[in-house]
Structures are given as structure tokens and as C-alpha cells.
Amino acid sequence: MTGATMILAATGLDTFVHTVIKSLALGSLYALLALGFVLIFKATQTVNFAQGALALAGTWFLSMIFMDWNVPGRWVGGPGWLHWFVALLLAALATAGFGLVIERLAIRPMIGEPIFSMAVITLGLEVMIRTVAFDAVNVTPRVLGVPWGTETFMIGGAFIAWSYIAAIAMAAVAFVGVWLFFKTRTGVAMRATAFDQEAALAQGINVGRIFAIAWAVGAMLAAISGVFSSMPPWGPAGMASRDGAFFAFRALPAVILGGLDSAVGALVGGLLIGFAEIFAGQYLAGHTGILGVGYQQVVPYVVMLIGLLVKPYGLFGTEEVRRV
Amino acid sequence: MRGRPKLYTSYIAEAQLFPTRVQKILVVVGIIVLVLMPFDLPVINQIPIVRFLGDNIWLRLVNRMLIFTIAALGLNILSGLAGQVSLGHAFFMGSGAYTAVLVGGKGSANLWGWGLPIWIWLPASGVVAALVGIAVAPAAVRVRGLYLGIATLGLVFIGLHLSRVFPEIAGPGALGRKWPRMQFRLWKEEDPLVDFSRDGDWLWFEASKNQKTYLLLLALTVIAAVVAANIARTRTGRAFSAIRERDVAAEIMGVPEFRYKTMAFAISSFYAGVAGALLAVLAGQVPPESWGLLLSIQFIAILLIGGIGRVSGALLGTFFVVLSPRFIEEVIDWMKEQVDHGGILAGVFDILISTGDGDGGILAISETALGYPLPASALDELVYGLLIVVFLLFEPMGLYGIWVKVRNYWKGWPFSY
Numbered sequence: 001m002t003g004a005t006m007i008l009a010a011t012g013l014d015t016f017v018h019t020v021i022k023s024l025a026l027g028s029l030y031a032l033l034a035l036g037f038v039l040i041f042k043a044t045q046t047v048n049f050a051q052g053a054l055a056l057a058g059t060w061f062l063s064m065i066f067m068d069w070n071v072p073g074r075w076v077g078g079p080g081w082l083h084w085f086v087a088l089l090l091a092a093l094a095t096a097g098f099g100l101v102i103e104r105l106a107i108r109p110m111i112g113e114p115i116f117s118m119a120v121i122t123l124g125l126e127v128m129i130r131t132v133a134f135d136a137v138n139v140t141p142r143v144l145g146v147p148w149g150t151e152t153f154m155i156g157g158a159f160i161a162w163s164y165i166a167a168i169a170m171a172a173v174a175f176v177g178v179w180l181f182f183k184t185r186t187g188v189a190m191r192a193t194a195f196d197q198e199a200a201l202a203q204g205i206n207v208g209r210i211f212a213i214a215w216a217v218g219a220m221l222a223a224i225s226g227v228f229s230s231m232p233p234w235g236p237a238g239m240a241s242r243d244g245a246f247f248a249f250r251a252l253p254a255v256i257l258g259g260l261d262s263a264v265g266a267l268v269g270g271l272l273i274g275f276a277e278i279f280a281g282q283y284l285a286g287h288t289g290i291l292g293v294g295y296q297q298v299v300p301y302v303v304m305l306i307g308l309l310v311k312p313y314g315l316f317g318t319e320e321v322r323r324v
Numbered sequence: 325m326r327g328r329p330k331l332y333t334s335y336i337a338e339a340q341l342f343p344t345r346v347q348k349i350l351v352v353v354g355i356i357v358l359v360l361m362p363f364d365l366p367v368i369n370q371i372p373i374v375r376f377l378g379d380n381i382w383l384r385l386v387n388r389m390l391i392f393t394i395a396a397l398g399l400n401i402l403s404g405l406a407g408q409v410s411l412g413h414a415f416f417m418g419s420g421a422y423t424a425v426l427v428g429g430k431g432s433a434n435l436w437g438w439g440l441p442i443w444i445w446l447p448a449s450g451v452v453a454a455l456v457g458i459a460v461a462p463a464a465v466r467v468r469g470l471y472l473g474i475a476t477l478g479l480v481f482i483g484l485h486l487s488r489v490f491p492e493i494a495g496p497g498a499l500g501r502k503w504p505r506m507q508f509r510l511w512k513e514e515d516p517l518v519d520f521s522r523d524g525d526w527l528w529f530e531a532s533k534n535q536k537t538y539l540l541l542l543a544l545t546v547i548a549a550v551v552a553a554n555i556a557r558t559r560t561g562r563a564f565s566a567i568r569e570r571d572v573a574a575e576i577m578g579v580p581e582f583r584y585k586t587m588a589f590a591i592s593s594f595y596a597g598v599a600g601a602l603l604a605v606l607a608g609q610v611p612p613e614s615w616g617l618l619l620s621i622q623f624i625a626i627l628l629i630g631g632i633g634r635v636s637g638a639l640l641g642t643f644f645v646v647l648s649p650r651f652i653e654e655v656i657d658w659m660k661e662q663v664d665h666g667g668i669l670a671g672v673f674d675i676l677i678s679t680g681d682g683d684g685g686i687l688a689i690s691e692t693a694l695g696y697p698l699p700a701s702a703l704d705e706l707v708y709g710l711l712i713v714v715f716l717l718f719e720p721m722g723l724y725g726i727w728v729k730v731r732n733y734w735k736g737w738p739f740s741y
Contacts, residue, residue: 047470047473047474106713106717109717110716110717113716113720115469115470116409116469116470116473117628117716117720119409119470119473120624120628120712120716121712121713121716121717123621123624123712124625124709124710124711124712124713124716125709125713126709127618127621127705127706127708127709127712128705128706128709128710128713131702131705131706131709132702132706134702135702249477249481249617252474252477252478253478255474256471256474256475260470260471291489292485292486292488292489293488294485294488295485295489297481297485298481298482298485301478301479301481301482302482304474304475304478305463305475305478308463308466308467308471308475309463309466312466312467312468312471313471314471320468320469322571322572323572
């Protein structure tokens with residue numbers, strides 16, 4: 001969590017403001033990642049372990065589209081930041097297409113198989129995609145060309161990175177988007193599929209198409225969260241790197257804490273985990289000797305385990321009715 | 325009842341591990357071949373696969389495979405028999421390995437180590453891992469299915485962090501610390517009674533260190549496999565199966581869910597702990613990161629590729645997963661040779677393999693090359709991810725399932741049923 005935006009302020013209040021915004025930003029990032037997991041789980045009852053690998057693939061696509069090919073800047077004029085967002089959208093769409101291919105080849109044939117088998121298939125996919133993507137980002141550092149870079153502004157005496165604001169805004173847009181999506185016809189169909197696949201089929205819902213849409217949207221969210229988690233305070237200076245693939249695993253506690261099948265849970269879980277991690281990092285720093293260097297990265301898992309002990313299906317997850 | 329191997333007249337006959345005489349003979353012959361495999365003996369050296377597995381270069385890999393087998397048998401009891409999804413197997417292996425280095429390793433100013441002999445540290449590593457498993461169980465029993473998988477995934481990351489909190493045990497640097505050698509001592513005397521880590525005389529014949537280690541590991545693996553197979557047919561094993569099929573139903577029928585799930589975690593962790601200790605000792609020096617998620621995934625791949633829930637499945641899967649990277653490397657080398665010397669298929673291989681810049685091949689020869697074309701090491705991982713996917717898609721019962729199909733085909737031949 002170090003970077004150009006270390007706290008320079010002296011007063012306790014400034015530190016607090018800075019910590020809160022930092023937590024909000026990290027929490028939004030986790031929530032964004034968690035939303036991708038939840039969407040795919042809701043429709044297909046599968047935890048997509050390949051989410052992190054898809055995120056890395058998405059950042060790699062963005063780097064190629066924006067930096068290497070200079071799309072859309074080579075055709076149209078206009079401000080650079082607008083180009084970047086268009087490129088981000090294109091990268092997300094490319095990842096969505098990739099997700100569609102995966103769904104068609106590896107997930108669709110598994111409908112009706114045990115949930116565990118499906119989850120392990122995504123683990124296998126994760127190994128494959130990550131290997132290729134690692135190889136791709138290893139040769140040369142893949143710069144993403146983030147418009148706001150490492151710039152900061154001040155609130156009172158606290159330095160705030162623009163990336164924080166961007167991450168919070170992006171998460172807000174994504175959650176509102178998904179909330180609106182659930183109100184549409186397709187969204188209702190997806191909720192019905194999540195509730196009971198056979199009943200949905202009987203109602204004339206094309207369950208296969210719902211699966212495809214869920215994977216496409218999930219992959220898009222993965223790409224976007226992958227790009228935002230590669231930005232300066234979290235990732236290494238706005239470059240696609242190997243860490244991108246593992247960042248998604250750090251969001252799993254948020255998914256579990258909130259409940260695997262709840263979008264609200266993803267938001268609450270993400271924010272809770274974000275706050276726990278940053279606040280522990282900020283206010284327990286004096287005990288690093290006992291807790292060990294980098295202890296804040298383990299905080300999410302500890303919070304998750306405690307949460308599971310209290311509520312085995314997460315805060316907002318649907319409890320499985322156990323029948324004989 | 326001669327000639328009717330499937331007709332059982334008593335429960336004892338049905339519960340036998342090897343019901344037919346042919347199977348008994350095959351197992352005995354198989355074990356004799358395995359024991360004599362590395363020693364370059366005239367007849368055994370002619371059996372196709374055995375011939376090159378016994379080579380000194382391959383033997384090291386075979387040793388690794390045997391250790392992986394022990395760990396896979398452990399996970400098979402937890403996931404295959406009791407049906408509890410665990411991504412935390414690497415964590416239990418790590419706890420075993422660090423117990424071994426604490427009990428058996430050499431201590432110094434900033435490293436803890438008591439320097440005790442192997443007959444203490446090997447069981448200790450299993451017992452400590454089992455205790456860790458028991459400690460984790462109360463949390464693990466409360467959650468089920470994918471929630472359990474992800475919770476155990478959390479264990480792996482917490483374990484990695486613990487290795488950073490205790491540099492006195494895990495060693496300070498990224499390289500990790502040195503594990504004790506594989507030597508049998510009665511107590512802390514200078515000369516070990518049996519030294520598995522050096523070439524040299526042994527009783528009346530010459531044996532290299534790999535050959536000696538191989539025999540030790542083979543013995544341990546056979547014991548582990550027999551115990552695992554026996555657990556499956558005891559009261560405990562049947563309770564595990566009942567819980568796997570439906571935990572609520574099992575509890576209603578009087579199988580205490582909590583006790584048996586805890587037991588499954590303990591047994592599986594014991595296997596994992598022993599295997600982890602042996603793996604670290606064989607490698608000599610292991611960084612903490614190697615007890616990571618990838619190792620856990622590897623064991624799940626082993627079970628799924630071999631066939632989940634069967635001891636023979638765990639054996640087949642380990643053989644396949646541990647040795648296949650080496651096979652791939654051999655194949656790539658062979659392909660390169662073909663290209664260089666202009667064999668029949670040289671044209672095809674030339675398309676696949678990239679020998680220099682500007683070549684269109686997708687595989688790189690040199691190990692260090694990064695990026696496109698893919699280096700051989702990346703190809704290993706790619707193939708093994710692909711194997712997981714392909715097996716789950718087309719043969720969910722794994723290699724064991726293929727074997728059953730082949731067997732049934734020949735049993736019914738020339739009829740198809």
C-alpha cells in the first residue's frame with residue numbers, strides 16, 4: 001500500500017480522512033471484483049476462479065489497444081482521457097468475448113454436473129490463462145496509460161490520489177448498472193435462473209443464453225477491476241503485471257463475507273474488507289514486530305474466517321435449506 | 325466357486341482388498357518389480373516403462389512422485405471419501421515441513437532447530453499437521469461446499485503470512501532454510517546408521533542416494549496406500565462415505581457429522597504433513613512460497629485426473645501429473661532433433677517450434693525465453709491446466725474411469741454389453 005501518496009499530514013484528523021478515503025477506494029475495488037464473482041455465481045452456481053486471470057487478460061488487452069495500436073486515437077481527435085475510456089470499453093468488450101468463448105467451450109457442457117467439478121474447471125482455466133498472460137506481460141512492462149497517473153489533490157491536510165476517486169466512481173457506476181440490469185427483462189430472467197434452473201426453463205427462459213450473458217458481463221467486470229487494481233496505489237505504477245492475477249483472490253474474502261449470491265453482499269463485503277484491511281494497516285502499524293511485515297494483506301482472510309464462523313453463508317447469502 | 329470371481333459367499337470375501345488370485349499375484353509381482361526397478365537387473369531392465377524410470381535421472385522424479393502420492397492419498401480421504409472440498413492441502417503440507425525443520429533441522433543463532441533424528445521428526449510432522457487439521461475443523465465443519473473450498477483457500481494465504489511472522493522457523497530469506505538430510509540416526513551421533521542422502525556401500529551392494537531414497541519412499545508409500553485403502557472399508561470409511569453422499573441423512577442415521585469430519589481432516593492432514601516434510605527434505609531447501617495455492621491445485625488435479633475417491637485413482641493421477649511435464653520436455657527435445665536432422669515430420673514440427681527470432685513457431689526451445697513463443701516451463705503449466713479441463717469435460721471419473729471402460733469392453737467382448 002505504499003506509493004506516491006503516503007501520508008504527509010501531521011494531524012490525526014487528516015490521517016483519519018485519508019484512511020477513510022483509502023479504505024473506501026480499496027473497498028470499492030474489492031466490491032467491483034466481488035460483483036464479477038457474484039454475477040457468475042448467481043446465474044451458473046459456479047465460483048469462477050479464473051476471474052483474476054481474466055482481469056490480467058483484460059489489462060493486457062487495454063495495454064495493447066491503447067498503447068500499442070493507439071486505438072481510437074489514430075482515427076479520431078479529442079481529449080486523451082476520452083480515448084482511454086473508449087479503449088477501456090473496447091478492452092472490456094474483448095474480455096467479454098473471451099468470456100463467451102470460455103463459457104461456450106468449457107462451462108456449457110458441464111450444466112448438470114456437480115458444482116465442485118465446474119469450479120475446478122475454472123481453476124484449470126485459471127492456470128491456462130494466467131500462464132499465457134504472465135508470459136505476455138513479462139517481456140516488456142505493459143504500460144496502461146492511465147490519464148490521471150499518480151496525481152493527487154488535497155482535502156484539508158490529506159493527500160488523496162485521483163485513482164481513489166476513480167475507483168469509487170467506477171464501482172458506483174458498475175453497481176448502479178447491475179442494479180438497473182436486474183430490472184430489465186434479461187435481468188429478471190437471470191434472477192429466475194439463479195432461483196431455479198428447471199423452473200426457469202419451464203417458463204421459456206433460454207438458460208444457456210443467460211449463462212453466456214452472465215459470463216460476458218462477469219468477464220467485463222473482471223477486466224475493468226483488473227485495470228483499476230493496476231493503478232498506482234495498488235498496482236505497480238499503472239502497468240499490467242503478474243500481481244494482477246492474484247489481486248482477484250484477495251477479493252474472495254469479500255465475496256464470501258457478503259454471501260456468494262448477493263450483489264448487495266458484494267458491496268457490503270467489499271467495503272467491510274477494505275475498511276478492515278486499511279484501518280488495520282494504519283492503526284496497528286506499531287505492532288508490526290509481532291504481527292509480521294505485510295500483515296494487513298492477511299486481515300481479509302481472518303475477517304472472512306470469523307465471519308464464516310458466525311454466519312456460514314455470508315451476511316446476505318441465501319441459506320441452503322438442508323433436507324434429507 | 326472357481327471361475328466366478330464376482331460371486332461372494334461371505335462378507336469377508338467381499339471386503340477383501342484383492343479378491344481374486346490373479347490380483348494377488350499381480351500385486352506381489354508388481355511390488356517385486358518396483359523394489360528391483362532401480363538396480364539395473366537383467367530381466368526387469370527390459371520391461372518397457374520400467375526400463376527408463378529406473379534410470380538415475382528419472383529416479384529423482386520418481387521419488388518426487390512417490391511423495392506426491394502420499395499427499396494425494398491424504399487429500400483423497402478428505403475430498404474423495406468424505407466429500408469435503410479443500411484447497412488448503414498445501415497449508416497442511418507446509419505445517420508438516422516446518423515441523424520437520426524445527427524438530428530435525430540444525431539450530432543456529434537466529435534459526436530454531438533441535439537436530440533430532442528422523443524417527444522423531446517424520447512422525448512429528450504428521451502429528452503436528454493432524455493437530456492443525458483438528459484445530460481448523462470446527463470452522464470447516466460449519467461451512468460446506470464452495471464456501472469450504474474458499475475458506476480453506478484462506479488458510480493457504482494465512483500460512484504464507486505465518487512463515488513471515490516466524491523467520492526463526494521458516495528462515496529469513498526468499499530461499500528458505502535448509503532441511504535436515506535424509507539420514508537415519510538413533511540419536512544425535514556423528515555418523516548416521518543409514519545415510520539416504522549419499523552414494524555408497526549399503527549392506528553388501530553399491531547404491532546411489534537416489535536408489536536408497538527410492539526404497540525408503542516406496543516402503544512409506546506402500547504403507548500409506550494400504551492404510552488408506554483399509555480406512556475406506558472400516559466403520560470410519562463407511563461413515564465418511566455416508567457424509568459425502570448426504571451429511572444430514574448421515575447424521576439422522578446416527579453418524580456424528582462433527583466427529584467424523586474432524587477425523588477426516590486429521591487423517592488427511594497427517595498424510596499431508598508427512599508428505600510435506602519428505603518433499604522439503606528431498607528438495608533440501610524450499611522457499612515458503614512453494615506451499616502456495618498452485619500446490620493445492622496440483623493435488624486437486626491429481627485426484628480429478630486419476631479418478632476421485634479411489635486409491636488406484638490417486639496412484640494413476642500422481643503418475644500422470646508429476647511425470648507429464650518431463651514427458652513433454654522429452655517430446656519437445658525429440659521434435660527439435662527431428663527438425664535439425666530432417667526427419668519425416670520435420671516440416672510439421674518446424675511450424676510448432678521456434679528456433680530463433682522471426683520463426684513462427686509457438687514453442688521456444690530455450691528455458692529462459694519469456695513471452696511469445698512460449699518457453700517449455702510455461703507449456704507444462706498450460707498442458708496441465710488443459711488436462712484438468714479436458715478430463716472434467718470428457719471423463720469425469722478420470723483415468724480410473726477409462727480403465728473401467730476398457731475392462732468392461734473386454735469383459736463383454738464380442739458383445740457390447
